[in-house]
Amino acid sequence: MQQTSTTFRTENLSVFYGTYEAVKNISLNFPDKSVTALIGPSGCGKSTFLRSLNRMNDEISQAVIKGKIWIGGEDINDPSTDVIQLRQKIGMVWQKPNPFYKSIYENIAFGPKYHGVKNKKELDQIVESSLRKAALWDEVKDRLKQSALSLSGGQQQRLCIARALSVNPGILLLDEPASALDPVSTSKVEELIVELKKELSIVIVTHNMQQAARISDYTAYFYLGTLMEHNDTEIIFTNPANAMTQEYISGRFG
Amino acid sequence: MKAIDERPVGIADNPRPGRFKKHHMEDFAGRSYTTICAILLIVIILSIVYFVASKGLATFFRDGVSFSEFLFGSKWDPDGNHGEPQFGVMPFIFGSFATSILAAVIASPLSICASLFMTEIVPGWGKKLLQPVIELLAGIPSVVYGFVGLTVIVPALRDMFPGQGIGIAAGSIVLSVMILPTITSIGTDALSSLPRGLKESSYALGATRWQTIYRVILPTVLPSILTGVVLGMARAFGEALAVQMVIGNAPHIPRSLFESASTLTSVITLDMGNTVMGTPHSNALWSMALALMFMTFIFVVIVRLLERRNRI
Amino acid sequence: MKAKAADKIATTIIVVFSLLIVAVLLGLLGFIMYRGLSHISWHFLTSVPQTIREGGGIGPQLFNSLFLLVLTLIITIPLGLGAGIYMAEYAKPGKITGAIRLVVEVLSSFPSIVVGLFGLLLIVNTFGFGFSLFSGALVLTIFNLPLMVRITEQAFRSVPKEQKEAGLALGLSKWKIITSVLFPVALPSIVTGTVLAAGRVFGEAAALLFTAGMSTPRLDFTNWNPLSPTSPINPFRPAETLAVHIWKINSEGIAPDAAEIAAGASAVLVILVLVFNLFARWFGNLLYKIMTASKRMG
Numbered sequence: 091m092q093q094t095s096t097t098f099r100t101e102n103l104s105v106f107y108g109t110y111e112a113v114k115n116i117s118l119n120f121p122d123k124s125v126t127a128l129i130g131p132s133g134c135g136k137s138t139f140l141r142s143l144n145r146m147n148d149e150i151s152q153a154v155i156k157g158k159i160w161i162g163g164e165d166i167n168d169p170s171t172d173v174i175q176l177r178q179k180i181g182m183v184w185q186k187p188n189p190f191y192k193s194i195y196e197n198i199a200f201g202p203k204y205h206g207v208k209n210k211k212e213l214d215q216i217v218e219s220s221l222r223k224a225a226l227w228d229e230v231k232d233r234l235k236q237s238a239l240s241l242s243g244g245q246q247q248r249l250c251i252a253r254a255l256s257v258n259p260g261i262l263l264l265d266e267p268a269s270a271l272d273p274v275s276t277s278k279v280e281e282l283i284v285e286l287k288k289e290l291s292i293v294i295v296t297h298n299m300q301q302a303a304r305i306s307d308y309t310a311y312f313y314l315g316t317l318m319e320h321n322d323t324e325i326i327f328t329n330p331a332n333a334m335t336q337e338y339i340s341g342r343f344g
Numbered sequence: 345m346k347a348i349d350e351r352p353v354g355i356a357d358n359p360r361p362g363r364f365k366k367h368h369m370e371d372f373a374g375r376s377y378t379t380i381c382a383i384l385l386i387v388i389i390l391s392i393v394y395f396v397a398s399k400g401l402a403t404f405f406r407d408g409v410s411f412s413e414f415l416f417g418s419k420w421d422p423d424g425n426h427g428e429p430q431f432g433v434m435p436f437i438f439g440s441f442a443t444s445i446l447a448a449v450i451a452s453p454l455s456i457c458a459s460l461f462m463t464e465i466v467p468g469w470g471k472k473l474l475q476p477v478i479e480l481l482a483g484i485p486s487v488v489y490g491f492v493g494l495t496v497i498v499p500a501l502r503d504m505f506p507g508q509g510i511g512i513a514a515g516s517i518v519l520s521v522m523i524l525p526t527i528t529s530i531g532t533d534a535l536s537s538l539p540r541g542l543k544e545s546s547y548a549l550g551a552t553r554w555q556t557i558y559r560v561i562l563p564t565v566l567p568s569i570l571t572g573v574v575l576g577m578a579r580a581f582g583e584a585l586a587v588q589m590v591i592g593n594a595p596h597i598p599r600s601l602f603e604s605a606s607t608l609t610s611v612i613t614l615d616m617g618n619t620v621m622g623t624p625h626s627n628a629l630w631s632m633a634l635a636l637m638f639m640t641f642i643f644v645v646i647v648r649l650l651e652r653r654n655r656i
Numbered sequence: 657m658k659a660k661a662a663d664k665i666a667t668t669i670i671v672v673f674s675l676l677i678v679a680v681l682l683g684l685l686g687f688i689m690y691r692g693l694s695h696i697s698w699h700f701l702t703s704v705p706q707t708i709r710e711g712g713g714i715g716p717q718l719f720n721s722l723f724l725l726v727l728t729l730i731i732t733i734p735l736g737l738g739a740g741i742y743m744a745e746y747a748k749p750g751k752i753t754g755a756i757r758l759v760v761e762v763l764s765s766f767p768s769i770v771v772g773l774f775g776l777l778l779i780v781n782t783f784g785f786g787f788s789l790f791s792g793a794l795v796l797t798i799f800n801l802p803l804m805v806r807i808t809e810q811a812f813r814s815v816p817k818e819q820k821e822a823g824l825a826l827g828l829s830k831w832k833i834i835t836s837v838l839f840p841v842a843l844p845s846i847v848t849g850t851v852l853a854a855g856r857v858f859g860e861a862a863a864l865l866f867t868a869g870m871s872t873p874r875l876d877f878t879n880w881n882p883l884s885p886t887s888p889i890n891p892f893r894p895a896e897t898l899a900v901h902i903w904k905i906n907s908e909g910i911a912p913d914a915a916e917i918a919a920g921a922s923a924v925l926v927i928l929v930l931v932f933n934l935f936a937r938w939f940g941n942l943l944y945k946i947m948t949a950s951k952r953m954g
Contacts, residue, residue, distance in 0.1 A: 149824055174367045178827025188818035191841045191947070200836070201826040250822070257826055367829035374831030378746055381738025382756055385805070388798055389759045392766070392774045399777065457673035465670055474674060477681045483852075483929045484684065485859020487902045488922045492684060494906055495691070495915070521680060528677075552663035575765070582767025584862040585903050609769050609862075616773065616866055621781065633770050640765050644758070 098122070098261055098291055103157035105138050105147065112138045114315040115157070120261075120308075125283060125292045127302035127323065130312035131338065136295050139312070140263050143293065144180040145173050161261070178205060181254030181290075185266040187246035189238035189253070194230050197238045197249055201257040216256055224252035225282050244275025251282060262286065264294040268301065280305050299339050303327050311335045393637070399627060400634030403431065407624040414631060420595040420611075422625035431628045435597045437635070439607040442512050443587060444580035446601075447519035448527075448573050455524055455576075456562075456569060459531035464557060474528075482525035490589035493518035498590055507602035510592035515607070518586050523576035530575065534568030535561065571650045578643035582636060584609035608632045685926070692923025695916045701924070704874075705901070710913045714921050716872045719888055720789070720895035724868060725858055727793035727891060732800045733850065739801070740808020745834055764802035771798050772863035780867055787894040792868025796857050803856070807849030811842035840947040848940035855932035859925060861899035869894035870904055898925055 098120040105113040113135040120126050128136040138147070145166060147153040158165045166176050178201075190197050198217040207213055217234070221227040226248045230241070238249055247267060254262060264283070268276040283292060283305050296302050302309055303323060310320040311332070319332045330336045403409050409431045417432020424430075458478070462471045497517050502509030538561065546556040562569075592604025593614060612629050619626040703713030739756075747753040775795035785791045815838045823833035872895055879887040887893075896904070902921045905914045 144825060146821065146824060149820075149830075172368075174827055174829055176827075177825055180825070182821075182825035184818060184821065186818060188816065188822045190819065190822065190837055201828070204826070204828055204832060204836075253822070254825065367832065370829045370831045374834065375746060378738045378742035381735050382742040382747070384735060385739055385756060385759050385763065385801065388801070389763055391778065392771070392798075395774055395777050396770065454673050454677060457670045458677050460670050461674035465667060465674075470674070473678065477678050479933065480685075480930070481677075481681055483855050483859075483933055485861070485899050485925055485929065487859065487861050487899045487906075488688065488926055491902055491906055491918050491922050492687060495919075496687060521684075524677065552659050554663040554666035555659060557666070578765050582765070582769070584767065584769040589903070589906055609767060612769055612773070613862065613865065616776075617870075630773070633773050636767050636770050640762060640767065640770075644762050644765060647761075 097160060097162065099160050100139075100143070101158040101160065103139070103142065103155070103159060105135070105142050106154040106156070107152070112153070112315050113142070116317045118310055118317065118320060120291050120293055122291045123287055123289070124307040125287050125294060125305055126308045126310065127306035128293065128295045128310050128312060129297075129299065129302050129338070130318075132297075133314075134312040135315035136312045137265055140265055140293060140295050143261075143263055144177050144182055145171075146177075146182065148173060178257050179259050180261045180263060181251075181257070181259035182263040183247070183250050183254055183265070183267045185269050187243055187250050187270070189241070189246050189249050192238060193235050194238050194241070194249065195234040197253050198256045201253065205257060220252040220256040221249075223255050223286065224248045225278060225285075226252055242275075244271050244278060247271060247275065247279060248282065251279070251286075255286075260290060262290050262292045264292065266295055266297060269297060276301075299327075299341070311338065313338075396630065396633050396637055399630035401631070402627040403624065403631040407431075407627055409624075409628070414628070418597060422615075422628050429624060431624070433608070433611075433628070433632055433635070435595055436606050436608045436611050436632065438597050439512065439515075439591065439605045440581055440609070440639075442605075443515040443519055443591070443607055444577045446512065446516035447523055447580045448577045450516060450520035451524045451527055451576060452569075452573050454520075455527035455531055455572070458524075458528045459535050459569075460557060462532050463535040464553065464561070471532075478525045478528050481521065482529075486522065486583060486586040487589075489518050489522055490586035493586065493590040501602060505602045507600065508592065508604065509602065510590055510604050511598055511600070511602045512591065512605050513601035514590040515587045515605075516601075518590055519580040519583060522583065522586065523580050526576040526579055527569070527572040530572030531565070531569050534565040534572075538564060567650045567653045571647050574643055574646050574650065578640065578647075581639055581643070582609065584613045588613045608636055612636075688919070688923050688926050691916075691919035692921075692926075695920035696923060700917075700920055705917070706911055708910055710911060712911055712913070712917060714898060714901060714917070714924065716875055716888075717896055717898045717901040717921070718924065719875075720868075720872060721858060721897040721899070723889065724789055724792050724796065724864075724895060724897055725854055727789060728796040728800060728857055729850070729854060731793055731797045732804050735797070736801055736804025737808050737846070740805045741812060741834060743805060743809040744812035745830070745838075760802045760805050763798070764806070768799055768860060768863040769865075771795055772866050774798075775863065776866040785892065787867065787869030787871075788892045789868055789895045790891045792864050792895065792897075793891070795863045795867045796860060799860060799863050800853055800857050803853045804850065807853065808842070808846055811845040811849070812838055814845065815841045843947055844940040844944035847943055848936045851932055851936035851939065855929045855936075858932065859899050859929060861897070861903050864897055864900050865903075868897060868900070870896050870900055872896045 100116055100118050103113060103116045104111060116139060128140065130136050141147050142155050143159060147155060155167060157167070159167050161179070164171065190200065192200065195217055198220050199213045202213060202216050207216065218227060221230065226245060229245060238246065241249060268279045271279065280301060283294065286292060294306065306323045308320065309323045309326040311318045311326065313334060319326065319330060319335045326335060327339060330339065403414065404411055414431050414433060415437070416434050417430060418434045419430035419432045420435060421430040458474055462474050493514055497514050498509040501514055542560060542564065543556055546560045551559070587607055588610035591606060591610055593606050593610055594604035595606055595611070598605040612632055615625070616629055619629065700713045701718060702715040704716055705714065706712030743753070743756065747756065772795055775791055779785050779791045779794050780787060819837055819841065820833055823837045873886060873893055875888045876886040877888055880889060881887050882889050882891065884890060885893055898921055902918055902925065905918050909918070911917065
């Protein structure tokens with residue numbers, strides 16, 4: 091796959107809402123086939139940062155973005171970038187499961203169909219493999235025609251992950267994907283993330299320190315829009331360089 | 345099992361050249377289509393204003409009728425059947441205001457009670473009972489209201505009061521039923537969007553339900569209720585056929601509520617078919633339409649002001 | 657206890673007034689049905705009206721009303737959807753959006769007789785379409801459009817924004833998201849709103865007096881050539897609708913049974929509006945099930 095050689099990093103990335111600088115001059119590298127966790131107290135800019143990685147901020151808010159985001163040799167903030175094509179290469183999953191109001195099958199097949207897969211057999215295969223990758227196939231294979239909304243919250247979230255995988259992205263952005271789920275579903279999603287990093291580079295925003303420690307390879311600590319510390323997860327959680335990081339991960343504030 | 349993992353190469357790696365910019369074309373077409381539709385709305389309103397105004401102003405600029413003679417004159421004889429043509433529309437303006445204000449006066453208390461009934465007195469089945477009633481009242485066509493007014497209300501008024509039964513009273517009663525749904529639904533929306541704490545703190549102080557409604561709830565929702573009343577009046581002011589059927593259509597200011605009268609809309613309705621375009625009579629009717637349009641603007645401005653106050 | 661007494665009195669008044677409204681509706685419906693139903697027969701619904709003799713029907717008027725409604729919807733729906741989608745999805749907060757919102761508000765509070773006069777001047781006379789179904793449909797479109805825009809905008813706005821985000825993240829174009837992700841979710845409310853609005857159009861008369869006209873040519877229901885003047889489906893022929901007919905016989909009807917005809921026609925009109933109301937709700941829910949493969953929540 092082309093994406094295996096992808097370098098994915100930001101260079102001096104800043105995000106402004108009007109005059110308010112929500113993300114301040116952040117340079118971060120996301121190594122391939124690994125999980126990078128973004129942690130920090132609420133309002134520290136980590137979600138805003140994540141949303142600018144696939145230029146989701148373009149559509150939803152009036153944010154102004156400065157700096158560069160490199161994927162391979164391409165700066166995706168460049169005006170000439172085809173944002174729609176770009177987003178196809180970057181999957182995203184949110185805190186609240188948001189399956190389409192369609193059948194389970196349609197939820198997965200919809201993206202590939204739009205991107206040109208017409209063959210029914212091929213679509214069936216994509217649906218099955220995406221659901222398998224998201225560890226949902228066995229639970230839903232007999233009711234693919236049913237509404238996605240009939241699934242439980244945890245299943246819906248895995249369906250959303252499967253949907254993101256259906257267009258074969260090289261990068262997966264996860265915005266607190268398990269914080270609305272029960273413990274059993276959470277551990278399923280976590281297992282899934284560990285499984286998926288074999289193929290993708292994953293960036294996850296989380297409030298759950300244990301989760302970050304369990305599943306991520308690298309951790310970045312954000313505070314008030316600034317990147318305070320970025321290192322191997324093990325180092326961050328055992329021997330952080332910054333006193334504030336230490337305080338945050340040991341739960342003293344945030 | 346293995347076959348599945350060997351799925352075809354990812355779509356993202358394999359952009360089909362022919363379809364490369366399909367999504368841009370799509371977006372362009374969609375944006376253009378919806379923008380044109382939105383612009384069309386502006387074109388429509390501008391042309392309505394332009395055409396009605398250009399016809400309506402002819403009375404003053406071509407037929408030489410003075411503004412004050414038109415607005416404040418009380419003689420309406422556009423074809424000059426009794427000497428010089430007279431274009432005083434004061435009686436119709438009076439009729440329009442009288443019927444719509446009276447209609448609002450009758451409908452408002454009823455509507456507010458209905459809103460309170462649905463939200464404060466019996467929120468459960470009260471809403472189930474009244475909601476469909478209000479929707480049905482809103483759905484009944486105005487000619488049907490006119491027909492019922494003509495066959496029920498006019499004879500009833502004739503029996504109870506001196507006169508023919510037709511007139512401003514009959515018009516107001518018919519209109520009040522027609523605008524009931526407008527005021528009620530806006531009032532109900534406002535009441536049901538009140539924060540819970542507002543009421544509870546009043547009850548906690550030992551206030552009765554009525555004290556709570558009177559001192560806390562009604563003052564809070566007053567701007568919204570007034571919005572409803574103004575919208576109701578706007579509807580009453582512009583309603584043509586139902587009023588025309590029961591008001592009698594005499595071109596003078598009546599001495600009582602039970603004497604034949606006219607409104608701006610009723611005169612336009614009756615006369616427009618019997619005049620030739622371009623004659624002073626026809627132009628005067630257009631001037632009345634212009635006045636109606638002007639009143640619409642006033643009503644919209646009042647509603648806007650009330651909404652602004654409501655937001656604060 | 658003065659406060660308690662006041663509370664009791666106020667509650668009583670509120671309840672009495674509310675029940676009065678219910679009574680008014682029941683009285684209205686009861687009266688219309690009582691006076692009208694006895695006059696409704698197959699003959700009444702299908703035969704042509706009589707000017708001076710007894711036994712006239714409302715066949716052509718009924719047909720005109722339905723046909724005019726269809727024509728109006730054909731014009732209104734694409735325009736209303738387009739403008740509504742623009743307001744919900746494309747318009748950025750600013751002066752122009754504010755102006756369009758004001759236009760919608762003003763347009764929806766214009767008296768229908770004024771819209772009718774505009775139609776008379778521009779569509780009937782200047783464009784030369786004459787008193788015709790087509791002129792009537794255009795005027796009713798103006799009358800109905802603001803409502804349609806509002807219905808569409810609200811329906812689209814009530815779709816959770818997470819749906820849109822999900823579509824964006826999949827690399828779908830905005831238009832594809834609007835048509836394939838948001839529209840199916842919004843459709844049930846749009847349909848319910850449209851059918852309710854259609855009921856309003858169906859009963860409208862003031863705007864039609866000077867546009868669709870107050871007469872109907874002798875129609876030949878075996879003639880389906882849309883260009884023939886006696887064909888019922890010719891959109892360029894004058895057409896008196898049911899609502900206009902009710903108004904006309906009340907103000908100038910001279911047939912001996914004019915009152916009965918008015919009552920019967922009113923009953924037919926009200927029944928059809930009721931049917932629209934019920935159908936709108938039922939069909940909206942059904943559609944929701946089909947479009948989203950699930951039950952409507954809430």
